[in-house]
Amino acid sequence: MDNRHIVIVGGGVIGSAVAYFLAVHPRFQGRITVLERDPTYTHASSALSASSIRQQFSTALNIQMSQFGIAFLRDLHHHLSVDGELPELGLSEHGYLYLATEAGAVTLRENHEIQRAEQVDVALLNQAVLKQKFPWLNVDDLALGSLGLSGEGWFDGYALLMAFRRKARSLGVSYVQADAQDFEHDKGRVTGVRLRDGRVIKCDVAVNAAGAWARPLLAGTGFDLPVVGRKRTVFVVSSPAQTPACPLIIDPTGLWLRPEGQHWICGLPPEDDPDDAPLEADYEQFDTVWQIMANRVPAFEALRMQRAWAGYYEYHVFDQNAVIGAHPQLANLILANGFSGHGMQHAPATGRGIAELVVDGAYSSLDLSPLSAQRVLLNQPLMEKNVI
Known part of the structure; x- marks a missing residue:
């Protein structure tokens, strides 16, 4: 022993x-x-x-x-x-949806081949299928989406x-x-x-x-x-928008968003990304976040930030x-x-x-x-x- x-x-x-x-x-x-x-x-x-x-x-x-x-x-x-006490994570397997313009479609297809070789339950969706499956999503500038069908989500x-x-x-x-x-x-x-x-x-x-x-x-x-600490701000937003069957969305701009109860949470890597920045939410970034979200989900034009927090992203340079x-x-x-x-x-x-x-x-x-x-x-x- x-x-x-x-x-x-x-x-x-x-x-x-x-x-x-x-x-x-x-x-x-x-x-x-x-x-x-x-x-x-x-x-x-x-x-x-x-x-x-x-x-x-x-x-x-x-x-x-x-x-x-x-x-x-x-x-x-x-x-x-x-x-006898059982931990409760609230695991929701609603998948990830990576979105790509024509410029990013090749990389998405290359990644798809690697994922399918590892038996990942994932599907490539063209613009027409994206529009049909997620009618609340603006797909006009998109060429392709990669949707995880199982084994992905949040907790x-x-x-x-x-x-x-x-x-x-x-x-x-x-x-x-x-x-x-x-x-x-x-x-x-x-x-x-x-x-x-x-x-x-x-x-x-x-x-x-x-x-x-x-x-x-x-x-x-x-x-x-x-390895350095890179600050990331997470915003909690409310909206009268309806996004049924919403996965965690990765926009071509780098913005991500997903449902969180009756709200949504979202974030965007900052253009200026210094090491070990003070761990304070970057509220000034929200204007950019809002513009991207409203472009991708038009109903998010009516949106309100509820709160925000910042955490370090343990980035391997x-x-x-x-x-x-x-x-x-x-x-x-x-x-x-x-x-x-x-x-x-x-x-x-x-x-x-x-x-x-x-x-x-x-x-x-x-x-x-x-x-x-x-x-x-x-x-x-x-x-x-x-x-x-």
């Missing part, structure tokens, strides 16, 4: 998923400590995410991670119930985080409020995590799951992780894909960073994979090695085209 002490920096959905999968691994009997500087998760990306899941990616591995993710979410009661991300955390704690995982500063290491191995108050928590294995704050933790380790696996120089420091907007949906596959890597020394369920940090050092990007 494995009796090592594992310290996970970051108690968000990624860190908590790693803790859970380690705790349920049949050959792990050691200690697991999760360090989280803000147990209220006020600024945590997990708590501020729009929380959706899709299989419409451009890389097979991301598709496979989402396929495990949706299966896990569908069976969440089996995995994460505690003392309560904060509820998922809390379910992972609660289950992990019930299995003996310790959550400690602490602000990690860096990793102590000697002779090619991490020996502990140094906190800002000067204390050091010794460990046999460390996991960096610190989200948008992951890069500074590695400053003294010899690896500059190209190199290729917009996660970095998962051992640190290039420190074999017992495991990285789980840079998910570029799809960390919530890939948390189950990441947690399972890291647990296998820590305990067994290799992946057994799904090979995540293409996401290792080595590709950064070798300048061999694994580009994900479908980044929102």
Whole structure:
């Protein structure tokens, strides 16, 4: 049995998923400590995410991670119930709808071929079919749409985080409020995590799951992780518009929108996208958002913003894909960073994979090695085209 002490920096959905999968691994009997500087998760990306899941990616591995993710979410009661209490995510599988003008149609078709090869339940819709299926949508400038027919949608991300955390704690995982500063290491191995108050928590294995704050933790380790925090504002809007059977829509402009109860939520990547901007909603962006929404759904001309919030998008500058696996120089420091907007949906596959890597020394369920940090050092990007 494995009796090592594992310290996970970051108690968000990624860190908590790693803790859970380690705790349920049949050959792990050691200690697991999760360090989280803000147990209220006020600024945590997990708590501020729009929380959706899709299989419409451009890389097979991301598709496979989402396929495990949706299966896990569908069976969440089996995995994460505690003392008979069942977590409720409000999982809605209404699909994603990617829209493309003629300029983007080729990429949409290329992605479709990759998705169908991985058995994704997705259909390409021409302009006429889009107009028939979604009569409330303006399709005049569109050439094609890609609609997920099953296995895609949205859910309560904060509820998922809390379910992972609660289950992990019930299995003996310790959550400690602490602000990690860096990793102590000697002779090619991490020996502990140094906190800002000067204390050091010794460990046999460390996991960096610190989200948008992951890069500074590695400053003294010899690896500059190209992951930054990019602010994204989410707007909640109301309207007398009717959008029956509305999926999560990705407009060619980059704007996304989806229903949320009696309202809709939406967002748009900013033109000026600085690193680590203050975590405040960008209300000035709403005029642009409104114009795009009213163009795509004419009934949204009558629209009112109810509220807005901002969260950090853990952006991997190199290729917009996660970095998962051992640190290039420190074999017992495991990285789980840079998910570029799809960390919530890939948390189950990441947690399972890291647990296998820590305990067994290799992946057994799904090979995540293409996401290792080595590709950064070798300048061999694994580009994900479908980044929102």
